[in-house]
Every structure is written in C-alpha cells, then in structure tokens.
Amino acid sequence: MDGPVILSVDAVFALACRVLETAGLAAPQAEAVARVIAAAERDGCSNHGLHRLPGCVETVRSGRLAVAAVPDVRDETPALVRVDAGYGYAPLAFERGLPLLADKARHGGVAALVVTNCFHFSALWPEVEALAAEGLAGLALTPSHAWVAPAGGNRGLLGTNPIAFGWPRPDGHPYVFDFATSAVARSDLAHYRNEGRAIPEGWGVDRNGAPTTDAQAALDGAMLTFGGHKGSALATMVELLAGALIGERTSVESMAWDEGLKLAPCHGELILAFDPAVMAGGDAAPGVARAEALFAGFAAQGARLPSQRRYAARARSLADGVAVPRALHDRIAALAG
Amino acid sequence: MDGPVILSVDAVFALACRVLETAGLAAPQAEAVARVIAAAERDGCSNHGLHRLPGCVETVRSGRLAVAAVPDVRDETPALVRVDAGYGYAPLAFERGLPLLADKARHGGVAALVVTNCFHFSALWPEVEALAAEGLAGLALTPSHAWVAPAGGNRGLLGTNPIAFGWPRPDGHPYVFDFATSAVARSDLAHYRNEGRAIPEGWGVDRNGAPTTDAQAALDGAMLTFGGHKGSALATMVELLAGALIGERTSVESMAWDEGLKLAPCHGELILAFDPAVMAGGDAAPGVARAEALFAGFAAQGARLPSQRRYAARARSLADGVAVPRALHDRIAALAG
Numbered sequence: 001m002d003g004p005v006i007l008s009v010d011a012v013f014a015l016a017c018r019v020l021e022t023a024g025l026a027a028p029q030a031e032a033v034a035r036v037i038a039a040a041e042r043d044g045c046s047n048h049g050l051h052r053l054p055g056c057v058e059t060v061r062s063g064r065l066a067v068a069a070v071p072d073v074r075d076e077t078p079a080l081v082r083v084d085a086g087y088g089y090a091p092l093a094f095e096r097g098l099p100l101l102a103d104k105a106r107h108g109g110v111a112a113l114v115v116t117n118c119f120h121f122s123a124l125w126p127e128v129e130a131l132a133a134e135g136l137a138g139l140a141l142t143p144s145h146a147w148v149a150p151a152g153g154n155r156g157l158l159g160t161n162p163i164a165f166g167w168p169r170p171d172g173h174p175y176v177f178d179f180a181t182s183a184v185a186r187s188d189l190a191h192y193r194n195e196g197r198a199i200p201e202g203w204g205v206d207r208n209g210a211p212t213t214d215a216q217a218a219l220d221g222a223m224l225t226f227g228g229h230k231g232s233a234l235a236t237m238v239e240l241l242a243g244a245l246i247g248e249r250t251s252v253e254s255m256a257w258d259e260g261l262k263l264a265p266c267h268g269e270l271i272l273a274f275d276p277a278v279m280a281g282g283d284a285a286p287g288v289a290r291a292e293a294l295f296a297g298f299a300a301q302g303a304r305l306p307s308q309r310r311y312a313a314r315a316r317s318l319a320d321g322v323a324v325p326r327a328l329h330d331r332i333a334a335l336a337g
Numbered sequence: 338m339d340g341p342v343i344l345s346v347d348a349v350f351a352l353a354c355r356v357l358e359t360a361g362l363a364a365p366q367a368e369a370v371a372r373v374i375a376a377a378e379r380d381g382c383s384n385h386g387l388h389r390l391p392g393c394v395e396t397v398r399s400g401r402l403a404v405a406a407v408p409d410v411r412d413e414t415p416a417l418v419r420v421d422a423g424y425g426y427a428p429l430a431f432e433r434g435l436p437l438l439a440d441k442a443r444h445g446g447v448a449a450l451v452v453t454n455c456f457h458f459s460a461l462w463p464e465v466e467a468l469a470a471e472g473l474a475g476l477a478l479t480p481s482h483a484w485v486a487p488a489g490g491n492r493g494l495l496g497t498n499p500i501a502f503g504w505p506r507p508d509g510h511p512y513v514f515d516f517a518t519s520a521v522a523r524s525d526l527a528h529y530r531n532e533g534r535a536i537p538e539g540w541g542v543d544r545n546g547a548p549t550t551d552a553q554a555a556l557d558g559a560m561l562t563f564g565g566h567k568g569s570a571l572a573t574m575v576e577l578l579a580g581a582l583i584g585e586r587t588s589v590e591s592m593a594w595d596e597g598l599k600l601a602p603c604h605g606e607l608i609l610a611f612d613p614a615v616m617a618g619g620d621a622a623p624g625v626a627r628a629e630a631l632f633a634g635f636a637a638q639g640a641r642l643p644s645q646r647r648y649a650a651r652a653r654s655l656a657d658g659v660a661v662p663r664a665l666h667d668r669i670a671a672l673a674g
Contacts (some may be wrong), residue, residue: 079416079445082618093438108416110609112447116614118406139574153640157631165574167581175577178568209638226651227564233514234571235642237476237502239631241514244504244624245474250631272447279451280584281419287581294494294576294587301546303490306570 004323011132012322013038018336019053019114023060025089026068032092036126041322047187048122050324050332056121057246057335060265063090065119079104079111085118088144090269093118094127101273103136110157110164110276114246119264120144125178125307127271128166135284137274140164140178141242144265145255148182149206149222151232156222159251159265161238162185165208170288175295177306182223188216189215242270247267341660343549347385349659355673356390360397362426363405370428373463377660381650384524385459387669393458396600396674402426402456408433416441416448422455425477427606428613430455431464438610439471441493448614450608451583456601457481462644463516464608466501472621474611477501478579479517481602482592485519486559488569491546493559495521496588496602500576505613507625512632514643525651526552526560579607604640 007015016034021027033056040048059065069088073096076082081100085093093115104111124140128294132140144159164178193215204218205211212218227230242244243250248268250258257266276284300306324332343353358364367487369516370393377385396402406425411431413419415453422430434450441448461477467642481496501515520540529536530552541555544550549555563566580587585605586594596605613621661669 007623055630056511076618077445077615079441080615106443106668110416110447110449112611112616114618115397137577139578144638148640150635150640153638154636157634157638157640163571165570165577167577176572177567177574179570181567224610229643230514230516230518230563230568232640233516234500236512236631237514238534240504240628241472241476241501243613244628245611245613245616245618247624249626250627252631252634253627273580273671274582278414279449279582280418281413283584287584288588289579289588294581294589297494297589298487298490301486301490301492301494303487303494303569306566311626322650 002326003034004325005325005329006321008321009317012041012324015263015332015336016050016053016246019281019332020056021166022337023057023336024067026061029067029069029088029092031120033089035165036091036122039126040122041324042314042317043310044317045123045310047185050328052122053332053335055264060117061244062261062263064263064266066169073100074095075100079108080114081111082114082116085301086114086301087117087266088119089121090115090131091121091126094130094269094271097131098134102131104135104137105273105275106278110274113273114306115271116246116248116270117266118269120269121264123178124162124164125176128164128178130228131271131273132166132176135168135233135276137168137276138164138166139272140239140269142269143239143243143249143251143254143267145258146251147186147223148225148235149209150227150236151225154205157252158225158232158235158239159254160223161235161251163234167217167291169196169225169292169295173311175291175305175307179205179226181238183226184223185238186219186223188218194217198214209302242268246270339663340667341662343660344373345658346379346654349378349661350518352669352673353387353390356669357393357397359672359674360394361404362397366404366406366425366429368460369432370426371458373428376463377459377656378522379651379659380647381571381654382460382647384522387665389459390669390672392601399598399600399602401603404593410434410437410482412437416445417451417595418448419453420548421453424454424603425456426458427452427455428458428463431467431606431608435467435471438608439468439473442473442612443615444611447609447611450610452608453585454603455606456603456640457606458513460515461499461501463502465501465513465515468608468610469505469513472505472613473504473505474613476609477606478575480580480586480588480591480604482574482595484523484560485562485572486546487564487573488562491542491559494589495562495569495572495576496559496591498547498572498588500571500575504628506629507634508528510648511630512642516563518562518568518575520563520568521560523556523560525601526556529621530556576626583607590641619640631638649658
C-alpha cells in the first residue's frame with residue numbers, strides 16, 4: 001500500500017464539507033461538523049476525525065437527522081440560553097448559542113447553555129476551547145448510549161458520558177481536559193477487537209455480567225466506568241444534569257430512540273460558562289496568576305497537563321499538514337462524489 | 338473498657354455546641370458546625386463527627402479562626418451570591434448564603450454561591466442535601482491542602498478536593514454523592530497507619546516519589562488521585578473552579594497559609610444550584626420521572642446508589658440513637674468543661 005496522503009487542515013475541512021454536503025447535509029450544518037473534524041485531525045485525534053465521516057453519512061442519509069435544521073436560540077433567563085437543535089447536529093447549535101452564552105457569563109459570572117434535540121458529534125473539547133477563546137472557563141457534559149454498567153451492576157445503564165473542562169490561559173493554549181467516564185472509549189474496545197487483542201481487566205463485563213478480557217464479549221455485554229464507584233457516580237451525574245435536568249433523553253432513552261440503527265446518539269448537552277473576573281469579585285488577574293502557578297507546579301515535577309499532546313500535534317499539523325492513511329482517504333474521497 | 342455511650346442526635350448536637358462554645362466559638366458559628374457534626378454521626382460518618390471536635394477546638398483556639406465571624410452575604414449578580422466567611426467556619430457562611438442562592442437558581446435556572454475566607458469543615462454532602470431539600474440539584478467543590486500528586490508527578494500539589502452532587506427526589510432521600518478526588522481520604526491513610534496495616538498500591542508515593550504501601554511513608558510523601566489521569570484532571574478542575582476562579586487560595590496556598598499548624602484548611606468553596614423546572618424549559622416533572630427511571634435501573638441490576646448506606650444509618654440513628662465509643666465520648670466530654 002502507498003504511504004499516507006498529506007492534507008492541509010483546510011483541505012481536511014473542505015473534504016469533510018464536500019462529503020457531508022454530497023450526502024445531503026445543508027451547508028451550515030456540514031461546515032460546523034467539518035470544523036470539528038478538521039480540528040480533530042489537526043490535533044492528532046484521528047478517532048474523531050475523517051474516520052467518522054462514513055458514520056456521519058449514514059446518519060445524514062437515515063432520514064432521522066434533519067439535514068437542513070436551523071438551531072432555534074432562545075434567551076430564557078439572564079443565566080440560561082436554550083438552543084433547540086431541531087434534530088440537526090450539535091456543533092451548529094453550539095456555535096449559534098455561544099455568543100449569547102458568553103455574554104450572559106460575562107454579566108452574571110456563570111451561565112448555562114442547554115442544547116436539545118441534537119445528534120452528538122464526537123468530542124466536547126471544541127466546546128470548552130471555544131469558551132476559553134472567549135476568556136471563559138467552561139464545563140461541558142453529554143450522555144451517549146447506555147453501554148456502561150454502574151458500579152455494582154452488570155448491564156448497560158449509563159452512557160460513556162464525557163466531561164470536558166477548559167480554563168483560559170493568558171499565553172498559549174488553554175488548560176483543557178475531555179474524557180469519557182467509561183474506563184475507555186467505545187472505539188478503544190472496537191480497536192482491541194479488530195486487532196484480536198485481549199482488553200485489560202476492568203474495562204468490561206460480558207452478557208452475563210462476568211468480568212471479561214474479550215473485547216467482543218464486552219461490546220456485547222457492558223463497559224465499566226473509570227475509577228470504580230466514583231466514576232460511576234460522575235457518569236450518573238451526567239445523565240441527571242445533561243439529561244433529566246434539561247428535559248432531555250438519558251442514555252437509555254437515547255439508545256431506545258435509535259431503534260438499533262446505530263446512528264449518532266440524539267439527546268442533549270449542558271455547557272456551563274464562568275467569567276473569571278466576575279466570579280472573583282471584579283479582578284481576574286490574581287486568579288489567572290494562581291492558575292499559572294498551579295500549572296508551573298505540574299511542570300516542576302515532570303507531570304503533563306492534559307491536551308499537551310494534542311497541542312503538540314496541532315503545531316505539527318499546521319506546519320506540515322495532516323497524514324491521512326491512504327485507504328481511509330480513498331474511502332472518504334469516494335463519498336465526496 | 339465499657340461499651341459505647343448511646344446519644345440521641347439532638348444530644349450529639351448539644352454536646353458539640355457545648356464543646357465549641359467552651360473553646361470560645363460564638364454560638365451561631367458553633368451551632369452551624371454542630372449541625373454538621375450531628376448529621377455526620379446520625380448518618381454513620383463518624384469520621385466527620387464528634388471525632389473531629391478536638392481538631393476543631395485546636396483551630397478555634399489557634400487565634401487564626403475568627404471565633405465571632407459574621408458571614409457577609411453579597412448579592413453580586415442575578416446568578417451569583419458571594420459570602421465572605423470572614424475567617425469563620427464554612428457551615429454558617431453556607432447557611433447564610435443558601436436562601437439567596439436558591440432564589441437565584443429558581444429565577445435563572447442556574448446560580449452560583451461563592452464562599453471565601455472560610456475554614457473548611459468536613460464533608461460537602463450537607464451542602465448538596467440542603468439544596469436538594471429546596472428542590473434544587475447542586476454541585477459543590479472545594480480545595481484542601483496540597484497532599485496529592487498529579488498523575489505523572491510525585492509530589493503534593495493538589496488537594497484531596499472533594500466533589501459533591503445532589504439531585505432532589507420526590508419521595509425520600511435525594512441522590513447524593515460526595516467523594517474525594519484523591520484515591521482515599523487522608524484519614525484513611527492515618528487509620529491504616531494507626532492499625533499498622535499496609536495500604537494498597539495506588540494510594541500514595543513516598544518522599545522520593547516511589548510507590549509505597551507504607552501508610553506513614555505516603556503521609557510523609559504524597560497521596561495519589563483516584564482514577565489515574567482522569568481523577569487528576571478533576572482534582573485540578575477543583576483547584577481552578579473553587580480556587581483560582583473565585584479569587585481564593587489553591588491547596589498549595591492554603592497549606593502555606595497554615596504555616597504547619599495543621600489546622601482546618603482555610604480557602605473557598607464553590608456551590609452551583611440548578612432548578613429542574615427552569616432548566617427543563619418550564620416543567621420539571623418529565624425530568625423527575627426520567628431520573629426515577631434511571632434509579633430504578635440501578636435497583637434492577639442490584640447496584641447501590643451512593644448514600645444508601647448513609648440513609649440506612651440515619652434511619653437507625655433516629656430510632657435508636659448514635660453509639661459513641663466511650664473513650665471518644667469521655668475525651669469530648671472533658672472538652673465541654
């Protein structure tokens with residue numbers, strides 16, 4: 001097989017747009033999703049990059065996603081923006097709600113953006129990075145499908161339920177983490193299965209609820225949360241805050257709604273934004289300095305901050321472009337018509 | 338040795354009040370702390386109960402805690418209440434800020450209570466339970482002292498940084514969790530040391546940053562977070578949201594401020610409150626039903642909800658009283674003058 005295809009980040013974006021629009025997605029929806037795909041490829045997160053396009057095309061063609069949905073942004077209270085995504089993808093709904101969310105956070109100190117009726121697309125770090133670019137700290141939560149057993153249980157009940165957090169830094173990239181509350185991502189299990197490797201203990205249980213190191217058995221059974229009962233509690237919190245609280249589906253309901261089609265999960269998302277100046281009583285500078293001192297403490301003992309690897313990949317990609325495996329590229333290009 | 342002393346929950350409260358007031362703490366401060374102590378004994382959390390009183394007496398007598406501090410409640414924005422605890426204990430500051438926080442959450446959907454300059458006292462579940470009693474979901478965060486190494490590091494930088502969450506339920510007790518982001522509580526390490534037992538791997542490292550199963554070596558070195566890099570990321574988020582964001586000390590600063598006196602940590606606390614009706618767009622009922630369906634899913638697979646053990650202990654204590662080890666009781670009674 002030939003070597004990878006090298007694409008600029010802009011070319012990744014253009015390719016993703018073409019594929020999505022060819023599948024029938026309206027341009028504003030396609031561009032918002034393509035921005036996330038291009039950002040993922042740029043940051044070395046190929047799991048959330050072009051690799052996702054075939055699945056997107058399936059979701060777009062399913063007839064369940066509203067291909068021309070226009071998010072409806074509602075100014076609900078001084079602290080709350082609600083965006084009905086109208087069964088389109090989440091990224092456009094987030095983009096449309098962001099300016100009002102930022103405005104409310106700057107006035108009130110804290111504000112919430114509730115997105116409803118959206119097809120989730122990949123990672124949450126784009127959301128908290130966008131908030132950090134506005135000088136705001138952010139916390140984002142979303143359910144998924146009920147693939148994960150709670151601590152002490154043995155059947156899927158919770159989603160992989162990611163939690164993402166961002167903190168703006170005066171120089172350079174924000175402090176950002178974004179992780180699944182499951183022990184690993186579902187795609188990790190599929191990866192192990194495809195490579196015929198045993199999974200470590202603690203990742204999943206089989207259909208009978210027995211611990212397993214067989215990836216397929218865990219995919220057929222249930223995944224486990226990270227961190228035992230604490231991770232399970234956090235995953236439950238995500239169901240409650242980004243599901244029940246905001247009038248949206250839990251992971252069990254989202255999975256049922258999917259009716260076995262295995263499309264992207266369709267549910268809600270909760271994003272909180274915090275203004276460091278207002279929250280500190282007027283002056284953000286001391287808090288910014290405190291945070292920088294904390295980060296310096298990581299460096300002093302050789303500990304990495306989350307996202308450092310992603311930012312390093314970003315620098316390389318912006319200089320040298322993104323290497324896309326040729327087989328993947330050809331498969332995607334065929335979808336671009 | 339004789340058997341335990343059986344006290345009613347009210348008698349625990351009265352005893353704690355007497356000890357704290359004898360030490361010089363003003364009545365409103367003493368009563369707020371005693372309410373937490375009595376609640377902890379009631380719920381079988383003896384670690385946060387009468388056992389803490391000798392340490393409280395030390396903190397009260399240290400001259401660093403303002404024994405007659407009156408919390409200053411400020412209505413900062415439609416979404417933000419700030420309470421300057423004035424170097425008193427946290428519980429009174431929280432109690433004084435709670436009505437305005439609840440009011441703001443009911444109007445705006447989400448609101449924040451920032452408590453500054455407070456000596457932390459024990460658990461965070463009383464805060465989120467109090468919010469749940471108001472029909473509100475709540476999230477509470479606070480730093481502590483820098484006893485915990487970040488993932489990839491080997492020296493104390495982060496606090497044990499608890500996260501507590503509460504969700505109101507229509508019948509019976511709320512869904513509540515409250516856990517340290519460290520692998521275990523610091524008191525667990527002391528307990529193992531006192532009993533001469535080896536600690537499991539993953540709880541701590543020694544002074545040189547090497548993994549250890551020696552409790553004293555971990556106490557002298559650093560604790561580790563739960564859940565590897567994910568727990569470390571959450572502990573860092575607590576430093577940022579409940580420290581830097583709100584203009585308050587991080588765990589490193591709080592520890593430095595203590596100057597080796599080993600008093601209660603003095604720093605800030607962040608409490609978020611969410612109104613389920615406003616956040617859901619007007620009607621809380623469907624979300625309440627969704628949450629109950631989720632909890633039923635736990636029961637159906639034999640998984641316990643967090644706090645179930647605590648609520649069971651509560652029922653027993655309210656019926657039969659609290660059993661206090663006689664040696665502890667006598668030591669406390671001596672402090673009551």
